[in-house]
Amino acid sequence: MSKQSINICWLRRDLRLDDNAAIYHALKSKDPVLLLFIFDKNILNKLLDKKDVRVNFIHETIIHLNQQLQAYDTSILVKYGTPEEVWTGLLNTYNVNSVFTNHDYEPYATERDSGLAEYLSSESIAFRTFKDQIIFEKDEILKADGKPYTVFTPYFRQWQQKLNEFYLKSYPSKRYFNNFLTTPPFEIPSLRDMGFEKSTQALPGLDFESKLRDYEERRDYPADDATTHIGMHLRFGTISIRYAAREALKQNADKWLSELAWRDFYMMILWHFPHTVSQSFKPAYDKIRWRNNEDEFKAWCEGKTGYPLVDAGMRQLNETGYMHNRVRMVVASFLTKHLLIDWRWGEAYFAEKLMDYEMASNIGGWQWACGCGNDAAPYFRVFNPELQTKKFDPDYRYINKWLPEHKQQKHVKPIVEHAFARERILKVFKEALNS
Ligand SMILES: Cc1cc2nc3c(=O)[nH]c(=O)nc-3n(C[C@H](O)[C@H](O)[C@H](O)COP(=O)(O)OP(=O)(O)OC[C@H]3O[C@@H](n4cnc5c(N)ncnc54)[C@H](O)[C@@H]3O)c2cc1C
Structure with missing residues (x-):
């Protein structure tokens, strides 16, 4: 038969x-x-x-x-x-x-x-x-000359113009559930069968709708924890991107919608330029003479650089598998610019630790912070962690939460001085870019 x-x-x-x-x-x-x-x-x-x-x-x-x-x-x-x-x-x-x-x-x-x-x-x-998994893919958003966008702002302009009900409508798969193959339940391999164990880390819930209203005003203050933590759900598709975007439109959450567009953008950068997995988008940046000091890298990983915001961020990452976006930018800039450590080292560390690890966004974020990626800003923008603290964590609520020794005034001394590090990176980057 x-x-x-x-x-x-x-x-x-x-x-x-x-x-x-x-x-x-x-x-x-x-x-x-x-x-x-x-x-x-x-x-x-x-x-x-x-x-x-x-x-x-x-x-x-x-x-x-x-x-x-x-x-x-x-x-x-x-x-x-x-x-x-x-x-x-x-x-x-x-x-x-x-x-x-x-x-x-x-x-x-x-x-x-x-x-x-x-x-x-x-x-x-x-x-x-x-x-x-994204709203627009491949050749759906291209420049007039038929090439992919490599800078977000003009890409987003077209992304927004093109967005309509057609791209956001859901696929009503439920209606056809009677066409699944009839079968008794299959056995699912256990974590142990695959050499894994149960994790003790808390998994993120899915309650993003309630966070959209105040998102734009509060999203940059890490102590408020006012972002949606939806990344892991988007990564593994436990939520539909179309539903997320429709909800953003319903609540007029334009800023949040633009973050979903950043996600599309980086996925398409990776798809059009797969070499960026291991090489800088701007090739000249691969001539940078990184210091790659292993002790300093270890101090960064462990949150022991002596810069409170950097260290609090790394502790949050190590303890929870999550780090606030503002702090991700600061720690990534610090590693590449203050310590002159190759962005690929930091990218790999984030890939290991982040619950919401997304290859495209992680590579995009790291290359952006280092200045070698899809960014119109010049390389000499160097985040000053102390100024970032004054602006975004002025009463040290975030820092004291993740770095108790800061409150007890027992925090280690900075491993590098800001003004010195800034001069050093400007010199090294300039040499690489002019060579
Ligand atoms: C160095 C660095 C590394 C990063 N690595 C990752 C990563 O591995 N995975 C990841 O999803 N995001 C990454 N980001 C982007 C951003 O930090 C996170 O998406 C965000 O912090 C996740 O928190 P949330 O879900 O509460 O975000 P929300 O602010 O609530 O945003 C909602 C969703 O929009 C998307 N999004 C938001 N900001 C960005 C962005 N800048 N680029 C691309 N997508 C964005 C994410 O899917 C996010 O979950 C990185 C940023 C930097 C600077």
Whole structure:
């Protein structure tokens, strides 16, 4: 007897059932749909912290999705392995008609997906992919000459002009849930099966709507903690970007909407310029003679530079996996400019620690802070951590919360003097850029 023909919908960073482009299109097709998630060994094996909170978050989310799916007599197939080995196994087990998935713009993912596309095509299986995690992708926003924007302000102008209901409407996948493949529940590998353990870090909730009203006035004051903490949910798709943007428009939260556009922008920078994963967007900056002093890097990582705002930020990151945006800018500027340590070192440290780590935004943020990225501002803008404190944490509420020794006046002495560091970086950067 010939095996039943099915479609597979592969979830990656779009871990929700409703308003999910790939699920919607898969369910609307003729064959029943099997949902798939792969805990990718290529990614997991690189994670040093076996209690990684992001792996915990994905695992919890998958379990939750599976519970929801049981109401429809279906289940999500969860595999632990490399995509290559998992797909070979799947094609031996199932009679697959088409594979559906949503776009992922990171270099590893685009390479993985083009390999899969080739393999599926050799087996005469259709591979159908969709935009889901950003509002505008690829060539939807380009300059008049057909090239991608490399500076945010003109990009955002077009982004705003183009934004309309069409791009924000949700995909009503729920309507078609009766087209999931009927199957008893599959077993989900445990964290332990994959060499991980339960994390003790608190996961961010999803209550962004209530934060939008005062966002613009309060977002820059780290002690107020007035931003939405939605990054991890956007990263793993537990919220739809279209819903988030619609909510911003509903509440006239223009500033917050522009932050979502920054996210789109950096994703498209990474997609159009994948070399920026390891090289500066502005090539001249790769001639900088970094000092890369390992003791100073350690002091920065541990929050022991003697600059209260920098140290408070690093302590917040180390303790919670989160750091306020204003402070991210200050610590990144401090590492690259005050200490003359390569932005790639800081980027890698953030990638390891940030719960909301997003490759495109992290690389974009680091290159912006260093001056080598997509920024119109000149390299000689050097944040002064003390002035930043006066402006954004004048009564030391944020600093005292994360750096108790500051309150007790036991904080270590600065490892470098600001005026000296500023002169040094100006000289080194100038040499590199003029060489
Ligand atoms: C050095 C550096 C590294 C960064 N690394 C990351 C990262 O790994 N992941 C990440 O999501 N953001 C990163 N950012 C951007 C920003 O700091 C965070 O998005 C923000 O602090 C997350 O907190 P929130 O969710 O409360 O943000 P909100 O202010 O509530 O913003 C809502 C969402 O908009 C997006 N967003 C906001 N600001 C930016 C921005 N400047 N660039 C791109 N997207 C933005 C994020 O998805 C964010 O969750 C980085 C910034 C810097 C300066």
